[in-house]
Amino acid sequence: AIGEIIKHEVVLVAGDDRSIVGLVTTADLSEQLRDLSEAFLLLGNVEHHLRRLIQHARFTIEELKDVASPESKRTIDGVGDLSFGEYIRLLDSPVNWEKLHIDLDRVEFIKELNALRLTRNAVMHFRADPLGDSDLQALRHMVKFLRHI
Numbered sequence: 001a002i003g004e005i006i007k008h009e010v011v012l013v014a015g016d017d018r019s020i021v022g023l024v025t026t027a028d029l030s031e032q033l034r035d036l037s038e039a040f041l042l043l044g045n046v047e048h049h050l051r052r053l054i055q056h057a058r059f060t061i062e063e064l065k066d067v068a069s070p071e072s073k074r075t076i077d078g079v080g081d082l083s084f085g086e087y088i089r090l091l092d093s094p095v096n097w098e099k100l101h102i103d104l105d106r107v108e109f110i111k112e113l114n115a116l117r118l119t120r121n122a123v124m125h126f127r128a129d130p131l132g133d134s135d136l137q138a139l140r141h142m143v144k145f146l147r148h149i
Contacts, residue, residue: 045143053149054082057100059099
């Protein structure tokens with residue numbers, strides 16, 4: 001019905017008895033698109049900032065390969081080849097954390113990243129339940145936080 005909604009700006013919704021029970025407008029479509037795309041965009045920003053933070057620390061290719069999933073057959077040539085979970089594994093190491101030269105509590109930071117990992121997996125694997133406002137707020141907060149460090 002999306003094409004019809006775009007064409008006519010509104011469609012009527014009929015109930016089981018064929019009586020009109022509501023309508024869907026282009027504004028409804030816009031809200032739905034915003035809700036679906038915001039999480040993807042925020043997650044992209046989080047990953048971008050994490051990659052930048054890791055690149056700034058100048059980890060060697062060997063250090064990056066050490067955190068790659070052992071069952072993975074991927075070639076690791078740089079930070080961009082790591083998964084979100086591998087970013088967390090890399091930064092969870094106290095030795096690696098020191099290379100960042102940032103004054104943050106590593107344990108708390110990793111705890112926040114692990115919470116975001118669960119949100120990320122729900123979004124990227126198209127879980128049926130939409131993200132709640134608290135999940136989106138946590139993503140927004142992390143993007144702002146990462147911009148500042």
